[in-house]
Amino acid sequence: MPLNLFSSRKQKARELESLPDEQLAVHYRLKGDMDCLGILFERYTHLIFPVCMKYLGNEEEAEDMVMLIFEKLVEELKQTDVRNFKGWLYQVTRNQCLMALRHRGTIERSKKEILRDLECELMEIGPDVHLLPGNNGSDETGQLLAAIDQLGDSQKRCIELFYLEEISYKEVSMKTGLSLNEVKSHIQNGKRNLRIILEKARK
Numbered sequence: 001m002p003l004n005l006f007s008s009r010k011q012k013a014r015e016l017e018s019l020p021d022e023q024l025a026v027h028y029r030l031k032g033d034m035d036c037l038g039i040l041f042e043r044y045t046h047l048i049f050p051v052c053m054k055y056l057g058n059e060e061e062a063e064d065m066v067m068l069i070f071e072k073l074v075e076e077l078k079q080t081d082v083r084n085f086k087g088w089l090y091q092v093t094r095n096q097c098l099m100a101l102r103h104r105g106t107i108e109r110s111k112k113e114i115l116r117d118l119e120c121e122l123m124e125i126g127p128d129v130h131l132l133p134g135n136n137g138s139d140e141t142g143q144l145l146a147a148i149d150q151l152g153d154s155q156k157r158c159i160e161l162f163y164l165e166e167i168s169y170k171e172v173s174m175k176t177g178l179s180l181n182e183v184k185s186h187i188q189n190g191k192r193n194l195r196i197i198l199e200k201a202r203k
Helices: 009-018 021-031 034-056 061-079 086-121 138-151 152-165 167-175 180-202
Strands: none
Touching: 009 034, 021 034, 021 061, 021 086, 034 061, 034 086, 061 086, 086 138, 086 152, 086 180, 138 152, 138 180, 152 167, 152 180, 167 180
């Protein structure tokens, strides 16, 4: 029975729910019927979420990923001839989670590079010099973060915004409510204090 001949929405819903995954996927691809996509997603949400949790390890991130995958399916299914929907959906979910993890790793590496540059600036040496003999990069950046935590509130906030978030003096001023001169002073004094803290840690 053609789907467009259903006499009522309730009847249509019953008929759609009785169809196998692949027929729903085909009908969505050909007709763009969101009811088909909704039924497919409802069938497998309980399977998607545990996969996201397995890869991301965070409930809030996993919930966000489930919604992102649904949004992705809206376009993906229009362009893909799916023969095994469950297997295909698992692959889409896995790929999205891996992309999120790679992005998370890129952000972390970027943060480490920023901290490394800041430490080199504080110690006035080149970027290729190991500041802490015998320690790896993770230890070095960890020590710098610990040093930043020892600063006074205003200095710490200005250093974090200016260096770690890489925003301008003006933006730091807007975020903190401090004047431009106060921001520059806190950053300058904060850097001096960080250098003192780091030099003491090396003795």
